[in-house]
Amino acid sequence: MAAVATCGGDAGSAGSAVATGSKSNVTSFQRRGPRASGTNDSGPRLVSITGTRPSVRNGQLLVSTGLPALDQLLGGGLAVGTVLLIEEDKYNIYSSLLFKYFLAEGIVNGHTLLVASANEDPANILQELPAPLLDDNCKKEFDEDVYNHKTPESNIKMKIAWRYQLLPKMEQIGPVSSSRFGHYYDASKRIPQELIEASKWHGFFLPEKISSTLKVEPCSLTHGYIKLLQFIQNIIYEEGFDGSNPQKKQKNILRIGIQNLGSPLWGDDICCTENGDSSHSLTKFLYVLRGLLRTSLSVCIITMPTHLIQNKAVIAHITNLSDIVVGLESFIGSERETNPLYKDYHGLIHIRQIPRLNNLVCDESDVKDLGFKLKRKLFTIELESGFASFHSAHF
Amino acid sequence: MFPELNNLLNTTPDRAEQGKLTLLCDAKTDGSFLVHHFLSFYLKANCKVCFVALIQSFSHYNIVGQKLGVNLTMARERGQLVFLEGLKSAVDIFFQAQEKPHPLQFLREANAGNLKPLFEFVREALKPVDSGEAGWTYPVLLVDDLSVLLSLGLGAVAVLDFIHYCRATVCWELKGNVVVLVHDSGDVEDEENDILLNGLSHQSHLILRAEGLATGFCRDVHGQLRILWRRPSQSTSQRDQSLTYQYKIQDRSVSFFAKGMSPAVL
Numbered sequence: 001m002a003a004v005a006t007c008g009g010d011a012g013s014a015g016s017a018v019a020t021g022s023k024s025n026v027t028s029f030q031r032r033g034p035r036a037s038g039t040n041d042s043g044p045r046l047v048s049i050t051g052t053r054p055s056v057r058n059g060q061l062l063v064s065t066g067l068p069a070l071d072q073l074l075g076g077g078l079a080v081g082t083v084l085l086i087e088e089d090k091y092n093i094y095s096s097l098l099f100k101y102f103l104a105e106g107i108v109n110g111h112t113l114l115v116a117s118a119n120e121d122p123a124n125i126l127q128e129l130p131a132p133l134l135d136d137n138c139k140k141e142f143d144e145d146v147y148n149h150k151t152p153e154s155n156i157k158m159k160i161a162w163r164y165q166l167l168p169k170m171e172q173i174g175p176v177s178s179s180r181f182g183h184y185y186d187a188s189k190r191i192p193q194e195l196i197e198a199s200k201w202h203g204f205f206l207p208e209k210i211s212s213t214l215k216v217e218p219c220s221l222t223h224g225y226i227k228l229l230q231f232i233q234n235i236i237y238e239e240g241f242d243g244s245n246p247q248k249k250q251k252n253i254l255r256i257g258i259q260n261l262g263s264p265l266w267g268d269d270i271c272c273t274e275n276g277d278s279s280h281s282l283t284k285f286l287y288v289l290r291g292l293l294r295t296s297l298s299v300c301i302i303t304m305p306t307h308l309i310q311n312k313a314v315i316a317h318i319t320n321l322s323d324i325v326v327g328l329e330s331f332i333g334s335e336r337e338t339n340p341l342y343k344d345y346h347g348l349i350h351i352r353q354i355p356r357l358n359n360l361v362c363d364e365s366d367v368k369d370l371g372f373k374l375k376r377k378l379f380t381i382e383l384e385s386g387f388a389s390f391h392s393a394h395f
Numbered sequence: 396m397f398p399e400l401n402n403l404l405n406t407t408p409d410r411a412e413q414g415k416l417t418l419l420c421d422a423k424t425d426g427s428f429l430v431h432h433f434l435s436f437y438l439k440a441n442c443k444v445c446f447v448a449l450i451q452s453f454s455h456y457n458i459v460g461q462k463l464g465v466n467l468t469m470a471r472e473r474g475q476l477v478f479l480e481g482l483k484s485a486v487d488i489f490f491q492a493q494e495k496p497h498p499l500q501f502l503r504e505a506n507a508g509n510l511k512p513l514f515e516f517v518r519e520a521l522k523p524v525d526s527g528e529a530g531w532t533y534p535v536l537l538v539d540d541l542s543v544l545l546s547l548g549l550g551a552v553a554v555l556d557f558i559h560y561c562r563a564t565v566c567w568e569l570k571g572n573v574v575v576l577v578h579d580s581g582d583v584e585d586e587e588n589d590i591l592l593n594g595l596s597h598q599s600h601l602i603l604r605a606e607g608l609a610t611g612f613c614r615d616v617h618g619q620l621r622i623l624w625r626r627p628s629q630s631t632s633q634r635d636q637s638l639t640y641q642y643k644i645q646d647r648s649v650s651f652f653a654k655g656m657s658p659a660v661l
Contacts, residue, residue, distance in 0.1 A: 058458075220505040220548065233490055280548035284502065287547060288489050291482035294452045313585035317546035320450075320578060357451075358458040360428050360644050364612070 049251055049297075051109025052080065053181050058359050063111075063253055063299050064182035066101030069381040071182050073351055073370070074324060075363025080253060081293050082323035082355060083286070087306040089330035092260070094347060094374070095303045098328070099257055101185060101379070102301045104129040106199075106255035108183050113201035114235055114256045116228055118265035122203030125259070126196050130185035133377065186377045204231050206266065222267040225285040232256060233292055242296035254298035261285075262304045271308035279314070286321040325353040328372075345371035349381055396436035396463060397428075399651045403622060403640060404601075408440035413533050414566045415573075416558075418599040420592060422579035423607035424618045428644055430539045431456070433574045435463040438470055442571070443531035445520040447513070449481035449543040462647045475531060477520040481543070507550050510557035518564050521571065534571035536561055541595075542578040542588060551590040558595065579604075598627055605642075615659035616641045620651065 052061050055076050062077030065084065071077045078084055084102075088095040106113045107129065115122035209227045221229075236242050241254045262270050262282050269276035293300055302322070306315050319325050330347035331337045349370045356362040372381045401407055419429045434456065437444050448456060457467040470476035484499050493500075498516035501508030521534035544554050558575065565571045577595060580588050596602060602623040608616060624636045640651045652658070 229489065233486075280546065283546040284548065287482075287543070288485050288502075291484075291486040294482050295486070312583050313580060313588070316578075316580045316583050316585060317542075320542060321546060356425060356427060358455050359646075360431065360459060360462070360649070361646055362425075 049253060051105070051111060051181070052253065053077070055079070057363065058357075060358060063109075063255075064105050065098070065301075066103075066105030066183070066185070067098065067379055067381075068182040068184070069372075069379060070098075070326070073381065074354065077181070078299055078324065079355070079357055080297055080299055081295075082357070083290060083293060083300045083302060084324045084326065085318070085322040086301065086303045087325065087327035087350075087352070088260070088303050089328040089332075089347060090307060091330065091332060092303070092305070093332070094328050094330055094372070096259070097187065097374070097379070098326075099259060099301060099303050100125070100129050102255065103257050104132060104185055104191060105183060106253075107191065107195055107201075108132045108134075109253075110199070111253040111255045112235075112239065112241075113199065114204065114232060114254060115201060115259075116204035116206075116231070116257065117259040118206040118224065118263065119260060121205050122201070126201065127190065129191040129196075130187045131189035131191050132195075133184045133186055184377060187374065187379075188376050202231075202235055204228055220281065221284055222281045224266045225268075225281055228258070229285065229288055229292070232289070236292060236296045236298065241298055252297070254296065256293075256298055256300040258300065258302045260305060261302050262306075262309065270314060271305060271310065274310040279311070283314070283317050283321060286318060290321060290323075319353055322353070323355040323357070324351075326350065327352050342371065344373060345382075346373045347371065396432050396439060397649045400432055400649065401436070403638070403651060408436055411436075411440055411572075412600075413570045413572060415600040416562055416566060416595075416598055417572065417574040417601045417603065418595050419574065419576040419603050419605075420579045421576070421605040422581050424605055426576060426578075426603075426605035427451075427539070428649055429603055429605060430537070430574075430576055431459050431463060432649075434467075434537060435460055435465045437535045437537070437572070437574075438465045438467075438475065441475075441532050442535045443475060443477075443521060443533075444470075444535045444537060445477045445479075445517050447479045447481070447517070447536070447538045449538070450540055452482055453478055453480050479516065501549060502547065507548055507553065509553045510544070510549065514557055514560045514564075517561055521565060521569060523569065534565055534569050536565050536571070536573045538573075538575040540576035540578060541591060542576075545587050545591065551587040551594070554591055555594045558598070562598065600625055600627065608641075615643060616657050617644050618642060619654070 049061075052063050053076075054060065055062050057075065061080040062071075063080060064071050064077050065074070086095045086098055103113055103115065103126065107126075113126075115125055117125060204227075206224050206227075209231070210224060236254065237245055239245075239254070241252075260266075262268055264271055268281055270279065270282055289300065292298075304318070306318070306327075309315055327350035328347060329350065331342055331345065332347075336342045349372045351370070354362045354364055370381050370383065372379065396408070406412070417433070419426055419433075421427075421429075434444070434446065438460075446456075453467070460467045467476060467478070471478055479498060481499060484497065485502055487493070488497055488499055488502050496512045496515075498513040500512045501510065517536055521536065523534075541554055541558075545551065558573070561573055565573050575595065577592050578588070579592055602621075602625065604621040604623070606619045606621065608618060619639060619641050622638045622640070626635070639654060641654055641657060642649050642651045643657065650658075
């Protein structure tokens, strides 16, 4: 595929990157997850899908969220077959940015995309994706951008140990090559058109799909949700992501992105009233979606305006039916914008739930107070600290 | 199963009590480790187990079960385990009209349905077979978890009715056990969930409640387990016995210790 060629990465190099990084025992190569039915999950198989890697802990297949900082907090990445629910910030600025990072990562890795939205045409969403930082000649610009934030003193050459001034002043990060797991994006530039054209994507724009008549009997789901589930199931079956189609055996990941789920534009009244008619529509949708994902090689990101949901008990149900739940809280317009404690950050990121898949333990990170800030080419997540950040790790 | 938990509950697979309803609940934490414990416990006790797994797939329980020493695939093949995979069934029901009634039929219904088909399924799965094959000791029904049924539109009363029917059949008629998991929503006002939880608490013989620590997240102590033994049928003149322990979940087991006695602290 052309997208893969421009990345310079292919299944072989991804596999070898995994080989050097993993432990010596054979089990870390095995994909023991409940994905891809139709294949017997008894024998270990070497996985060679681009853009994936097995988890160090239990060999589960992971994909990158598009944000290496977030991957680290989630224990290495997003497990295939799971749902990442993002609780939108108030003005849907940063959540839509995370949504776009996820989709851009899919394009860079050559995954198939499925973009569903009720308010924006998926073709327009794809046009607005951030440009990936792939080549090495971007690295110079990238370093300059970060160093600009440092004080002038740091640019003074070290006089004592002249040899040391050649070493990088902080951890070597940034884009090295495009076959790595997780990429960096320039939020100020658009993704090159040829990358979009080379990628495979399916769009679900609700106003277009809703006009046709409904054939299945109503099961108290909103019409929009029924159509979306049918669309997703159709793609999964037709393109062989669940291994059941005898003609097509996919060796690729389907990245599903659903924007603003639960908003009134989907026909759901969960954000308008406390006990509406379709009060269980969204939870049934999430349940059937979970069933679809668990039996296919797909991964899903959903952004949801949970701050608008009137009935708080529903949020608890939604959290239980999702695998990973991340809440974003931006400081725009709130009193925290001028609070000196938070002046370095654009908002807070709350990791509300991490799944325990195929395991008794989960990869819970030790720190719970995390702030994020968006620079032009970097979305960093750091330990909140009013003073000098001792543990700040720029990913 | 976790040997330390067996010690705390004073049971072993050989001499477990029969005819009991055990309620597992979790508040502000994940109590699924208790489900894995009871699943492996009853399989090792040579019971016939009907597992209604609504929230995770079969291979999830299988992989964890292997860490705990039971093989679910083999148990299913030899008929010891009847596994209802809720997620897979939901996809089947939703996309294809079913000819015969399915245990999770309520997913297709527009109004709040009832769980009669699910009860029929359980009764069919656990009824004693007279063919004289490998005799299982007693039947066990395990449900993970009941709060999912509430979030899918069923009322608390429908779920309580289902449990009542199951108790009558499994606990009283067949002298088996029932173990269910319910999430406690805590300070969130979830009326239906509270009704369900309170109703089940009054009917249970044993309540295991996993709670997150009040002071927040800790790496060495993952939570607190409250164990409450009850006698629902007898008068309440005797005080129910209650114990509290803290626990830490590890890769293959869970270690329990008295409050404040975590090895990390001492």
